[in-house]
Amino acid sequence: MNRLLSSLRDGKGFDIVLVTVPLLFLIALSGLPLIYNVVMSFQEVDMFSLGTFARPWVGFKNYIAVFSAPETWPIMRNTAVFVVCSIAGQFLLGFGLALFFTQKFPGASYIRGLFLASWVMPGLVVGAIWNWILAGDFGVLNYVLKSIGIISENIFWRSDTNWSLWAVIIANIWLGTAFNMILLAVGLAGIPRDLYEAAELDGANGWQRFWTITLPMMRATIGAVISLGLIFTLQQFDLFAAITSGGPANSSNVAQYWAWEQSFRQYDFAKGSTISVVMIAVVMIASVIYVRSTRHEVRG
């Protein structure tokens, strides 16, 4: 007993306790739900069988039901459009800003840091603000677009089925740009200055320097930033809840919102967990890529 106590204070036991307690907590609250999710996707789960473990097994019926539902493929397409366009927008704007802020001028790092304000705000607040900016009749975005002549009629961003997904994408690009910019700026700062000086002596212009030095040197960072973008974009829920609620008629619905809707609006927990299983598999693949690209960077 004494040996055990002293090991806890002064030996291997100390490390083991420090690391196993949190890991057990994580396994209980993330690992078990993950497995339970898969179990439920093969069962019939509704409000009545919620409290019991003895639910009827239905095999792949839930999966068949999900993949044969008429709304499935439009929602999957929306998810793909949402992910690709959000990441492209966040990345390009973030990269542009990061390149701009590598220039030396007073206050550069402070002003750059201010951009992160978007990232610390609650998602619901961001959603509320964009809700108002994107409002059809009196929204300021429509007013600006009309004054500079891009559109002649008001766009009803949130209620027009052609635009509702774009309303959320615009808000999500705004939300993620700052984070992309900061991470890319770290990567840019890590490129040795003398590479550029040598290239300049050799007569390479700015454009050539960007393509032959900046981009190749940034490959690992770009990989990490894009896979992080994929992970964060697939986590985006608050903006959908705040701006369109997936509507009208599922035109802006994406898989991660749909899964929640099935469970907590339709109370069809089996269907909700089936969609979750599929999407979690997608996220897992993305994160393996992310982990691999960051490992590469740390260990060289």
Add this chain to the structure above:
Amino acid sequence: MNQIWTQRLLLLVALLLAALYLFPLYWMYVTSLKTGSEIFATPPGLTPANPQWGVFGYVWELRGMGRFLWNSVVIAFGTMMLTAILGTGCAYVLARYRNFWIDVALFLVLMLQVLPASLMITPIFVGFAQLGLLNYPQLAVVLAITAKAMPFFVVLVRASFMSVPTELEEAALVDGNSRAGAFWSIVLPLARNGILVSAILIFMQAFGEFVYSKSMIPAVELQPASVGLNAFMGPNTTEWNNIMAYATIYVTPILAAFVILQRRIVSGLTSGALK
């Protein structure tokens, strides 16, 4: 001379970019101060003609914001404490050693960081219902957010433990400290800043959390401000000045904390997030 002007020009462009990017925030503040008819004016005014300072007190009373914000603070504080207590030790061990099992644990932590809350809520909700945890909804939400937020905390804090030289800890051990003593009196104080900043980030994240609270807290008097804001924004709402006032009250403390701690938050993020 030429260089000074280039720098001034760059600064000007930087300020313009920042102003453009942060315009939505400005628009929130301005809209909250406008009158109910002024918000529908065309062209929309860039400043309120007649600032309605009373709107904040009015919305505070109307929506019972005191209770909502208090619930948000309770949930955020609980999450922060639980995360810090569990996560700090974990981050320390993961920073100190390098072997196969540590790599496995690190990989596990990184993988758990990526699970979307809106997908995990279904099994967590059903499991918590069966365990009876939903009878204590705020506790249930704290547990769920902690599981979601802890990997992020561990990754950030691990980076700050890595910057503490092992020699200092070894010297303390030679001087007769126990492992626990050296951890408590040498390593922890040296990594204090990183831990604090990460804990504040977790607080901010939990303060704005929505999906777990929305799904697991049916009772209005226990809901946090994010759920309250969602309920305030009906599909056909027109009282945007009031909604923006709600958002202003909700977000201003976070923004103030962010502006004060900006430098530390940015450096904490950049040291941890890519490693």
